[in-house]
Amino acid sequence: xxxxxxxxxxxxxxxxxxxxxxxxxxxxxLPRNASGPEALAFELGTGHFFTGVADGRILKxxxxxxxxxxxxxxxxxxxxLTCDGSGTDLASLNPSCGRTxxxxxxxxxxxLYVCDAFFGFGVLGPEGGLVTILSTIAEGEPYxxxxxxxxxxxxxxxxxxDASAVYDIxxxxxxxxxxxxxxxxxxxxxxxxxxxxxxxNLTFPGGVAVDEEEEFVLVSEFIGNRIRKIQLQGRNPYESxxxxxxxxxxxxxxxISDGFWIAAQRIDRYTRPSLQPVGERINASGNRTGTVHLQxxxxxxxxSEVQEFDSKLYIASPFxxxxxxxxx
Ligand SMILES: *[C@@H]1O[C@H](CO)[C@@H](O)[C@H](O)[C@H]1NC(C)=O
Ligand SMILES: *[C@@H]1O[C@H](CO)[C@@H](O)[C@H](O)[C@H]1NC(C)=O
Ligand SMILES: *[C@@H]1O[C@H](CO)[C@@H](O)[C@H](O)[C@H]1NC(C)=O
Ligand SMILES: *[C@@H]1O[C@H](CO)[C@@H](O)[C@H](O)[C@H]1NC(C)=O
Ligand SMILES: *[C@@H]1O[C@H](CO)[C@@H](O)[C@H](O)[C@H]1NC(C)=O
Ligand SMILES: *[C@@H]1O[C@H](CO)[C@@H](O)[C@H](O)[C@H]1NC(C)=O
Numbered sequence: 001x002x003x004x005x006x007x008x009x010x011x012x013x014x015x016x017x018x019x020x021x022x023x024x025x026x027x028x029x030l031p032r033n034a035s036g037p038e039a040l041a042f043e044l045g046t047g048h049f050f051t052g053v054a055d056g057r058i059l060k061x062x063x064x065x066x067x068x069x070x071x072x073x074x075x076x077x078x079x080x081l082t083c084d085g086s087g088t089d090l091a092s093l094n095p096s097c098g099r100t101x102x103x104x105x106x107x108x109x110x111x112l113y114v115c116d117a118f119f120g121f122g123v124l125g126p127e128g129g130l131v132t133i134l135s136t137i138a139e140g141e142p143y144x145x146x147x148x149x150x151x152x153x154x155x156x157x158x159x160x161x162d163a164s165a166v167y168d169i170x171x172x173x174x175x176x177x178x179x180x181x182x183x184x185x186x187x188x189x190x191x192x193x194x195x196x197x198x199x200x201n202l203t204f205p206g207g208v209a210v211d212e213e214e215e216f217v218l219v220s221e222f223i224g225n226r227i228r229k230i231q232l233q234g235r236n237p238y239e240s241x242x243x244x245x246x247x248x249x250x251x252x253x254x255x256i257s258d259g260f261w262i263a264a265q266r267i268d269r270y271t272r273p274s275l276q277p278v279g280e281r282i283n284a285s286g287n288r289t290g291t292v293h294l295q296x297x298x299x300x301x302x303x304s305e306v307q308e309f310d311s312k313l314y315i316a317s318p319f320x321x322x323x324x325x326x327x328x
Contacts, residue, residue: 025297027322031068033085034059035321038304039148039251040314041103041112047310050112051323052100054093055086058114058124058131061323072124074098074116074131088319090172093117099169100131102148102208102251106156113158113188115146117169121160121188121195135195138186144168148208148251150217156190159198159217161205176223179203185219185230198238199230206304209252209260211284218260218286220249227252227262227286243286247275251305251316259283261313263303273300279313279326280306297324 030037036054043049050071052058056078060071075083075098083097093099095118102115110126120136120143136142143162150159165182167175174180183202188195198217203224210217210232217230219240227244231237249264259281266276277298281290294303298317303324305316315324 023326023328025327026325028061028325030059030321030323034068036088036318037316037320037323038101038318039103040305040307040316040323041105042307042309042314043105044107049309049314049323050103050105051316052103052114052116054088054099054318055083056094056098056100056116057084058100058103058112058128060128071128072112072114072131073129074100074114074119074122074133076119076130091170093170095168095170101146102150102160104149104151104158106151106158107153109156111156113149113151113160115149115160117145117147120146121149121158121186134188134193135186138162138184138195138197141165141184147206150209150252152210152212152214154212155214157210157214158188158190159208159210160186160188161202161208161219162186163204163206163222175204179223181224183221185217198232199228199240202228207249207251207262209254212254216284218243218252220252220262220264222248222250225249227282229284229286244282244288246280248302250303251307253305253307255281256308256311259289261306261308263306263315265302275300275302277301277303277317279303279315292326294324294326 034053037051041050058072059068099117112124122131122133145163147163148161162184181203183205185199203221205219206222207220219228226242228240229243230240247265247267277294279292303317307314313326
């Protein structure tokens with residue numbers, strides 16, 4: 001087939017233009033003295049969201065004109081003077097400031113369930129303030145690193161993880177070097193207010209998501225480099241299978257239509273940098289159904305959450321000072 005030059009030019013233009021306009025990335029900058037958003041929880045309707053930052057505050061984003069406001073904190077004796085503006089270096093986090101990681105909103109009750117790395121599992125009402133701690137210990141073993149949370153919306157039951165029974169977040173490097181496998185998956189039953197241990201011996205469970213029917217939970221093992229699917233019902237409840245392996249998977253969030261988004265990384269030893277942050281979509285069997293490459297905006301900085309909201313992906317990284325917004 002012979003094409004005229006103009007046709008080819010037009011075609012190239014369409015391809016280029018199509019490619020350029022296909023993806024857009026913008027940043028929602030945190031306040032000047034805040035950094036390290038690890039997780040996100042969206043309000044339906046408003047599109048406002050919550051995030052926990054390195055200095056122990058929980059911030060609420062109230063749209064472009066208001067921006068972020070201080071919403072809550074988990075450390076009962078937190079001092080604004082010493083804590084506000086503290087940096088993201090894990091080894092030098094100050095326990096008396098708190099450090100909130102996972103969070104999930106129960107839409108019906110407007111309860112924001114949170115995991116604070118130093119203070120445990122708790123909840124905040126719509127007015128914010130000091131987190132009410134609901135649980136710090138299960139089966140005689142205190143949480144060392146409450147890390148991720150998800151709510152089953154129809155029942156209000158909450159699933160959360162304690163990443164380690166031995167190491168707190170400041171000792172992450174040691175936990176990684178010994179492949180610490182003392183993490184647990186827990187369930188908070190909202191009716192009787194009891195916490196039960198569903199699974200032990202997890203290799204740093206950094207993310208959790210429950211499906212809509214409460215049939216299974218997905219848990220990511222950040223140091224174990226894999227995702228497990230745990231059955232909640234049926235003949236062998238709490239039986240688990242590894243459904244996916246990938247480097248450093250962190251938070252898992254239900255996708256809007258189907259499946260889940262995981263924040264993870266890829267390691268390619270032939271490229272510099274070798275670590276490449278990605279968002280990966282998986283279906284309920286753990287099969288990959290989509291990938292979003294993020295190194296263009298995050299270089300080799302790890303990402304901890306990729307959450308779909310209003311046909312965009314919102315991205316959190318515990319070492320950056322913004323929320324990424326990806327559209328295509
Ligand atoms: C907070 O301060 C009070 C009074 O000084 C003290 O009794 C309490 O142990 C402190 N709590 C924490 C978690 O440091
Ligand atoms: C600390 O910051 C919070 C939120 O901005 C504010 O409500 C509170 O009054 C501050 N406390 C002190 C002692 O400055
Ligand atoms: C940090 O920012 C918050 C919100 O903008 C403000 O309330 C607080 O005073 C600031 N703290 C410091 C130490 O700058
Ligand atoms: C699993 O964890 C329990 C306690 O948390 C421990 O006693 C047991 O040895 C662990 N099992 C394995 C296979 O590591
Ligand atoms: C889907 O995932 C399962 C479990 O990890 C695996 O056994 C299967 O081969 C995958 N299927 C495809 C088509 O990749
Ligand atoms: C997930 O995707 C795989 C491969 O396409 C497919 O075989 C499997 O049935 C899917 N699982 C679900 C639950 O959709």
